[in-house]
Amino acid sequence: MLPDQTTLAPAAFKSSPEDFVVEEIPAYPPSGSGEHLYLTFRKRLCTTDEAVRVLARALGADPRGCGYAGQKDKVGVTTQAATFPVPMKVDPAPLLSAFEDPRITVLEWARHNGKLKPGHLHGNRFTVVLRDVPAEAADGIAAAIRAAKDGFPNAFGPQRFGRDGDNPERALGWLAGKERGPRDKRDHRMLFSALQSLLFNELLARRVADGTWSTILPGDVAKKHDTGGLFTVPASGPELEDAERRAREGLVSATGPIFGASMRWPEAEALALERAVLEARGLEPRSFDAFRSLGEGTRRPLRVFAEDVEVEPIPGGLRARFVLPKGTYATTLLGRACRLVETRYDRASEPTEAGPEA
Numbered sequence: 008m009l010p011d012q013t014t015l016a017p018a019a020f021k022s023s024p025e026d027f028v029v030e031e032i033p034a035y036p037p038s039g040s041g042e043h044l045y046l047t048f049r050k051r052l053c054t055t056d057e058a059v060r061v062l063a064r065a066l067g068a069d070p071r072g073c074g075y076a077g078q079k080d081k082v083g084v085t086t087q088a089a090t091f092p093v094p095m096k097v098d099p100a101p102l103l104s105a106f107e108d109p110r111i112t113v114l115e116w117a118r119h120n121g122k123l124k125p126g127h128l129h130g131n132r133f134t135v136v137l138r139d140v141p142a143e144a145a146d147g148i149a150a151a152i153r154a155a156k157d158g159f160p161n162a163f164g165p166q167r168f169g170r171d172g173d174n175p176e177r178a179l180g181w182l183a184g185k186e187r188g189p190r191d192k193r194d195h196r197m198l199f200s201a202l203q204s205l206l207f208n209e210l211l212a213r214r215v216a217d218g219t220w221s222t223i224l225p226g227d228v229a230k231k232h233d234t235g236g237l238f239t240v241p242a243s244g245p246e247l248e249d250a251e252r253r254a255r256e257g258l259v260s261a262t263g264p265i266f267g268a269s270m271r272w273p274e275a276e277a278l279a280l281e282r283a284v285l286e287a288r289g290l291e292p293r294s295f296d297a298f299r300s301l302g303e304g305t306r307r308p309l310r311v312f313a314e315d316v317e318v319e320p321i322p323g324g325l326r327a328r329f330v331l332p333k334g335t336y337a338t339t340l341l342g343r344a345c346r347l348v349e350t351r352y353d354r355a356s357e358p359t360e361a362g363p364e365a
Contacts, residue, residue: 012346016144018137018324020338020347024051026136027083029337031076032129032330041120044068044093046113049086053110055079059089062113065106066099068092074122077131077333086114090123130332132315135341138324144345145325151344152327155313158257159343160211160220163204164336174201182294199301203265210263210284211309219261220309223247223254226275227261230308237262237306242275260310267304268296311335 021027037045044066050058055078063070072092079085093099095118103113140148168174178198180186189195214220223229225242229250240250253259264270264281272278272292285291295304314330331337341347 012342015344015346016141016148017139017348018148018341018345019139020135020137020341020349021082022136022138022350024082024084026138027080027337028134029079029083029085029087030132031079031085031087032132033076033088034127034129037117037119038121040118042092042094043090043119043122044099044116045088045090045119045123046116047086047088048114049084049112050079051084051110052081054081055087055089058111059091061108061111062089062106063091066091066093066102067097072122074124076123076125076128088123090119090121092122126333128333130330130335131337132330133328133337135327135337136321136324137327137341137345139348140324140345145320148344149318149320149325149327152318152325152329152341153316155329155340155343156316158221158260158310158312159340160215161308161311161335162208162211162339164338166336166338167204168201169197174198175205178202179288179290182298183289196301199298203267203302203304206266206284206288206290207263207307209287210281213280213284214261214263214309221254221260223250223259223261224275224277224280226273226277228271228273228277228306229254229259230262230306231259232257232308232312237271239274240277257312260308262306263309265302265305265307266290266292266295267302268299270295270304271306307334313340 046062048058048062055075059073059075060070062068063073068091073089075087075089077087079087099116103116106113137148165172174197177186178201181198182202189198211220223240225240225247227240227250228237229240230237241247250259254261261277264272264284266285273281282292285294295302311332315328317328319326327341329337329340331340338347
């Protein structure tokens with residue numbers, strides 16, 4: 008899915024938190040009333056789970072009732088929303104006025120009538136600084152980033168697979184009954200999701216290799232980019248030809264499998280490819296039946312388009328701005344343009360934090 012990384016010019020990535028700025032684009036505004044508090048906050052050097060837990064404590068809210076649309080990177084300056092179960096009889100203003108944590112800034116709040124759930128966002132706006140870019144490679148990297156507006160393969164990033172990248176293999180052993188599942192049930196979903204992501208990437212890799220990731224195959228389940236609707240492409244006839252034309256125009260894209268017990272399957276040629284991915288891993292469709300509670304299965308577009316793409320030179324590097332649909336990884340886009348060199352951020356130079364747990 009990515010070009011041979013050894014052939015790409017290097018670029019330093021996340022040299023500081025301010026080099027990776029993310030702003031969540033919500034799917035809808037808060038309702039203005041209800042038993043939940045809808046907070047928009049900015050965090051730095053803090054995971055989403057940590058930030059929500061700290062804010063819940065300040066509000067006296069049960070963390071189990073909190074919700075957010077997506078995880079945001081720890082090393083970065085990221086803005087997102089979360090909901091907290093705070094009864095109408097409780098005035099949050101004094102609680103939020105007294106809140107102090109050097110990692111978290113509450114930007115605004117409003118009442119809301121429900122809990123934010125994963126995926127309840129439109130997308131994310133990124134501002135990324137790449138440093139130590141070889142001068143002779145800068146123009147080529149900038150051109151490759153700009154090309155993302157014409158579409159790129161929608162692979163899951165490596166962060167999806169755990170710190171050591173072995174979560175999918177652990178999940179395979181678990182599904183096959185060769186290994187016991189994790190003791191903590193919260194880790195069950197993480198492992199299962201990592202396996203789903205690996206299998207999607209393997210299907211996508213096959214279609215990148217044969218050149219069909221941006222086209223339509225007979226039997227594909229395709230997604231309409233304007234409405235998000237799905238439809239099955241016929242195996243032949245004028246409707247197949249129409250879908251092929253719309254794919255060339257960027258109006259629809261083929262989808263790949265997020266395998267699960269209730270996933271919508273393609274037909275014909277596309278179905279054969281997806282079954283081959285399972286067979287290569289010793290799996291079959293019914294392998295997921297016993298794990299329905301961890302994920303019913305869904306479809307994910309093989310191709311995505313970046314919007315509002317801007318790239319400008321800075322001393323020794325580049326600054327890129329772009330908007331991506333939900334679930335799309337900035338590292339996937341950037342990794343097609345350069346070899347990202349990310350070093351573990353050194354917090355030794357950071358001011359001492361007086362707030363809660365790091």
